Amino acid sequence: MGKVGSKPMATLKHCTLWKADRSPSCRAVMMGLDAMNISITEVDVDIDKAEHRAQDIVAMNPFQTLPIFKDRELILTDSHSINTYLAARYHNCNKLLPRDPGGRAVVDQLLLYNCGVLQPRYRAAADPILYENCRFVLPDQIYEIESSYSDLDGILSGRPWLTGSLMTLADISIAATVSTMNILVPVDKKKFPNLIRWMYTMSEESFYSTANDKGLEEFARRIGKFLNVETSSKICYEFVK
Ligand SMILES: N[C@@H](CCC(=O)N[C@@H](CS)C(=O)NCC(=O)O)C(=O)O
CATH class of the missing domain: 3.40.30.10 (Glutaredoxin)
Structure with missing residues (x-):
């Protein structure tokens, strides 16, 4: 929990x-x-x-x-x-999903960003490997994913969570996508220090260990087999520790 x-x-x-x-x-x-x-x-x-x-x-x-x-x-x-x-x-708690319309809209816009931008970029990078015998992440997809890392790093500048001072469902959805993209295109901790710090903080939440770690490992193993390299679901957080 x-x-x-x-x-x-x-x-x-x-x-x-x-x-x-x-x-x-x-x-x-x-x-x-x-x-x-x-x-x-x-x-x-x-x-x-x-x-x-x-x-x-x-x-x-x-x-x-x-x-x-x-x-x-x-x-x-x-x-x-x-x-x-x-x-x-x-859920009788308005932290993960604020009840006030403004707070809710801020969460919704990040969920829409995940659905409309991050998820398609993830699938454009992963699907050729999973389904089309591609043995590397295509350069265009690396560029797109790194642009997303840059957007997220900017959003996280000076704030612990994506919407501000509280963790919301937006953090959870985006953590699921970004932790998976990190296996395909590792987040560079020097270029994206805010993003790495946030990923590390998310990875310390107990729901992340109970519900994300196992599937992420499974995905890393699978991608590693296809790419014939060792991939890792670990987050390189030494920089921010
Ligand atoms: N926007 C949808 C995206 C769902 C989606 O694309 N799911 C992928 C797995 S992450 C899927 O089912 N892919 C089917 C396939 O790979 O054939 C959501 O957030 O639920």
């Missing part, structure tokens, strides 16, 4: 998450759940065996992506909507 919640675990028996640990968007939801101290049924779907394209899964999510979340009749197929739904519906 992360530092955010201190209440007893809420078990929502009517909710199910279909997920794959190696997927950053799934890990964003898994971290969100642990940060909110919410337990739901989790079903593993093997993307590598194309299980996410099975008929019953596609019936829930025609986009053929994970995660998929179901709460009785409600089906959600985007990690950002899943986390904000869970926070608004089941």
